[in-house]
Amino acid sequence: MLSIGEQIRRFRESQGLPLRSVASELDIDQSVLSKIERGERRASKKHIIQIAKMFCADEKELLINYLSDRVLYELKDESLAEEALKVAERKIKYMIKKQNEK
Numbered sequence: 001m002l003s004i005g006e007q008i009r010r011f012r013e014s015q016g017l018p019l020r021s022v023a024s025e026l027d028i029d030q031s032v033l034s035k036i037e038r039g040e041r042r043a044s045k046k047h048i049i050q051i052a053k054m055f056c057a058d059e060k061e062l063l064i065n066y067l068s069d070r071v072l073y074e075l076k077d078e079s080l081a082e083e084a085l086k087v088a089e090r091k092i093k094y095m096i097k098k099q100n101e102k
Contacts, residue, residue: 002065003065004036004048004062004066005036011051015055019037022054025050026051042069042070043066048063049063
């Protein structure tokens with residue numbers, strides 16, 4: 001299971017691209033991209049969408065990985081994380097059902 005940062009690094013390295021060129025395309029400093037790849041900083045949703053286009057990758061897959069990383073970093077040190085995720089999943093399903101009834 002790769003983090004979104006590790007996935008970005010693999011895309012970049014598989015194309016033989018230096019940090020500076022990908023960072024330039026994303027309009028961020030290369031040190032920021034380096035930190036994203038190392039998991040020291042989080043990418044934005046906008047960046048994930050740009051990366052999907054840049055590398056012709058599955059945008060949905062990348063966004064799911066990005067969102068799962070966001071949840072992971074928020075809950076990783078919580079002892080009740082798994083239970084909270086189950087409750088959150090039920091809440092999401094309930095909210096979607098409610099929205100679809102409108």
